[in-house]
Amino acid sequence: MSKYVIIGNGISSIGCIEGIRSVDKEGSITVIAKEKHMTYARPLISYYLEGKTTLNKMKYRTNSFYKKNNVEVLLDSEVTKIDKKAKKVSFKSGSKRGSRSFEKLCICTGSTPFVPPFKGLDTVENKHCFMTLDDTLGLEKSIDKDSRVLIIGAGLIGLKCAEGLAERVKSITVCDLADRVLSSILDSVPAKMMQNVLEDAGVKFMLSNSVAEFDGNVATMNDGSTVEFDVLVLAVGVKANTSLASEIGCKVNRGILADNHCMTSVKNIYSAGDCAEGYDLSLGDHRVLAILPNAYFQGECAGKNMAGEILEFTKGIPMNSIGFFGLHSISAGSYPTKEQGATVFDETTSTSIKRFFVKDNKLVGYMLVGDTDRAGIFTSLIREQTPLDSIDFETLMTTTSLGVFDEDTRAEKLGSRV
Numbered sequence: 001m002s003k004y005v006i007i008g009n010g011i012s013s014i015g016c017i018e019g020i021r022s023v024d025k026e027g028s029i030t031v032i033a034k035e036k037h038m039t040y041a042r043p044l045i046s047y048y049l050e051g052k053t054t055l056n057k058m059k060y061r062t063n064s065f066y067k068k069n070n071v072e073v074l075l076d077s078e079v080t081k082i083d084k085k086a087k088k089v090s091f092k093s094g095s096k097r098g099s100r101s102f103e104k105l106c107i108c109t110g111s112t113p114f115v116p117p118f119k120g121l122d123t124v125e126n127k128h129c130f131m132t133l134d135d136t137l138g139l140e141k142s143i144d145k146d147s148r149v150l151i152i153g154a155g156l157i158g159l160k161c162a163e164g165l166a167e168r169v170k171s172i173t174v175c176d177l178a179d180r181v182l183s184s185i186l187d188s189v190p191a192k193m194m195q196n197v198l199e200d201a202g203v204k205f206m207l208s209n210s211v212a213e214f215d216g217n218v219a220t221m222n223d224g225s226t227v228e229f230d231v232l233v234l235a236v237g238v239k240a241n242t243s244l245a246s247e248i249g250c251k252v253n254r255g256i257l258a259d260n261h262c263m264t265s266v267k268n269i270y271s272a273g274d275c276a277e278g279y280d281l282s283l284g285d286h287r288v289l290a291i292l293p294n295a296y297f298q299g300e301c302a303g304k305n306m307a308g309e310i311l312e313f314t315k316g317i318p319m320n321s322i323g324f325f326g327l328h329s330i331s332a333g334s335y336p337t338k339e340q341g342a343t344v345f346d347e348t349t350s351t352s353i354k355r356f357f358v359k360d361n362k363l364v365g366y367m368l369v370g371d372t373d374r375a376g377i378f379t380s381l382i383r384e385q386t387p388l389d390s391i392d393f394e395t396l397m398t399t400t401s402l403g404v405f406d407e408d409t410r411a412e413k414l415g416s417r418v
Helices: 011-021 042-050 133-142 156-165 188-200 243-247 292-306 375-384 393-399 407-414
Strands: 003-007 028-032 071-074 078-083 088-093 096-101 104-107 111-113 127-129 148-152 171-176 203-207 211-215 218-221 226-228 231-234 238-240 269-271 276-280 285-288 319-324 327-333 343-348 353-359 362-369
Touching (some): 003 011, 011 104, 011 292, 078 243, 104 292, 127 133, 133 231, 156 171, 156 188, 156 319, 188 327, 188 353, 269 292, 276 292, 327 375, 343 393, 353 393, 362 375
Parallel strands (some): 003 028, 003 104, 028 071, 104 269, 127 231, 148 171, 148 231, 171 203
Antiparallel strands (some): 088 096, 111 238, 211 218, 276 285, 319 327, 327 362
16 A cells, blocks of 8 residues: 655645545555644635634635545644655654655645844834734734734735735735835736725835834834834745755755656655746746645646656646735736737726737736636636637737637537537
8 A cells, every 4th residue: 555645734735635536545645734724725814814704714625624535634743854765754743753654755845934134123022924824813813903014025915914904903004125016926007006906995005115124113114214013014925945855855946846747856756836846838937836726736736646647737827816905906927028029918997907918929928907807718828828810819808708719619618519
């Protein structure tokens, strides 16, 4: 009977379990996870702060999932060493230590917050990150209706934190060295539209600016101004947890390098999720694809290959669906410039933005703000590498209808001939 060990209990771990069990019903599976909670959907932590969901509803699978799949789960346990020769994983849980042997191993260690070495940060007593459920529960305990919150980072994590706190605290200030919000996924015009909605909800921004020094609950900014606060949230960025893989000789870049079968450079050791670099179809290269759907599919691919099926995951692309106070945005793919040989199509109104990036007769990326209906069609064009001269793309950009495809393509996408 085969022995499988999975390090981590995020979405990629669930995909790995289900991938293994789709092929091997009998092999032993052990999950060793640092967090003490069952797998939950991390994007929902801000909705928990808003009161729009509950801890129970955040669970990614039912309480019976592990039992049904005959999985041994060791929560609140930290892996300390991987012995690739002995094929053994050592871990600690409190004062207790243990180990598990494996034939196939999947490293799903995720990522952790990147915290710059701000001068005086140690003088700030009430500070939090915003990545895990425990972060959220700790932040919730530290706020009240009179709290002044300073958030460092105007990316996805920082802004969702701001939205989650907006109705629960006195004031929120968000600072970022970038000149716009969501700088990693939106360019200036759609970013400004998203910023306006947050400002209308009372969030204050200090862009092209960050903290130079802390003195207790006072932050001195790079421009010399000061911000007084009661609660600090650090949402500058994240870094992939690669140390365990690096220690055993796995090739590591920004993430753990994995091939299209999700196997690392070390035989029988796989990696998936936010700690791994996978193939980005829109870019034509490997990079960390730290979003929930890709984490699951990478995990599933790893699990199936671990269990003996030959499978490749080659259609991963960056994709973000996010909304603030009723204004929604979906972006996907990569955004090459005109200087890089791309053609950029833009349609902007007072309430919506559509931006498409086309290169070599293919859609490689898009940004939609406001009007996000049928975004899946554009995602499909990127994933399927559809030649744009084979469809009426000009019409599709404005009407977003399957009618621009020929009859056979419509039948394939809808599952029947229409």
